[in-house]
Amino acid sequence: MNAATLLTRLYPPAVRERWGEDIRHEVSASGIRSWPDTLVGAARLWLHPGDWPETGTGQTRRVLTVALFALTATTGLLLRSAEPSTTLTADIRHPSTSLWLAPLLLGIALAAPLPPLRGEALRRLTAVAVHTLAAPAAAVVALCLMAWSGMADHLAGFADAAAVLYYWLTLGFVALRLCTLVARVARTAPLPSTRRLSAALLYIGTGLALAASQNLLAALRTVPHPGSLAETLALGLLAAATISAGHDMRRKRA
Known part of the structure; x- marks a missing residue:
């Protein structure tokens, strides 16, 4: 190529x-x-999906739906790559540091393509889910068995590096196949309206902006760490891009 x-x-x-x-x-x-x-x-x-040509019915909404879930998967991998932080949590016992999740989850719910809750549609959805997620599920099971066996605690050198590589490849594979599942469901399920998609983009962007702000405020109170600053910058860029696309979709709807 x-x-x-x-x-x-x-x-x-x-x-x-x-x-x-x-x-x-x-x-x-x-x-x-x-x-x-x-x-x-x-x-x-x-950043301007309203300017895309429509070469097929619902194409823009379908692409944006998949892109939103890819963005969410990227955010998850980004946050997982950092050390466990008290700044950004996902725990109802720590509402102040978990606040960023609320608009993000709302945006995901608004963007989700939902097939009709009828027997045939649910059977097709189940078949697609099993076919798409069987391989990543097996990889996750193997990862869990390795962790539960205690084998990972006794690895060193090349074996330890291989285990770490397998861990990250598994996370990336799971994220990729989840996005593939959304893309396959979006081919047949009713797509969210332009109004819902623009709201989803703005909510997800708001959640990412809150996460970046929380990270930045925490960094200003302590000695800044390069990894934390890089994470904050990445979250801020993702937030800005998502909010920009959301405003563009709202302009298109208007």
């Missing part, structure tokens, strides 16, 4: 389908000097 094709794939699906060949040809002809503008153009379009 050459650089022009790779850069073109960074654009939203509808844009690729409508103008992908033109973009690829232009990037290929212009060479490396066009790469920064191409990256900026892709990022700008992801």
Whole structure:
């Protein structure tokens, strides 16, 4: 795969389908000097879903639904990569440090594609879920068995590094397959309306902004740690991007 094709794939699906060949040809002809503008153009379009062409009914809503769950999975992996923190918790016994979860979970609920609660639809959903999640479930079971056996406590050197790598690959695999499940369900289930999606984007963005703010306030009270600052910056960027897309969808609805 050459650089022009790779850069073109960074654009939203509808844009690729409508103008992908033109973009690829232009990037290929212009060479490396066009790469920064191409990256900026892709990022700008992801922040303005209201500008996407509709090459299929509900395409924009379907892509945004999957993107929201991918964003949530990325956030989970980001927070898991940091050391356990008292700044951001997910515990009802610590409401002040768990406040950021409330708008985020509300946004996820609003964005979820919900199939009809009827026998045939539920059977199809169950079959799709089993087919999609069987492999990651097996990987998680193997990880849990390793932890429960106490084997991980006695590993060293290469074996310990391999166990850590397996742990992170498992988390990434689970996140990927969950997003795949949402994409497959979204093909047949009724999609959330534009109004619901714009609200979901704004709620999730608000949750991420709260998380970034809590991290920043905690860092200002103590000696800043590079890992915490990087996490705060990443959360802030994700929040800004999500809120921007939410406002753009609201403008489209208006």
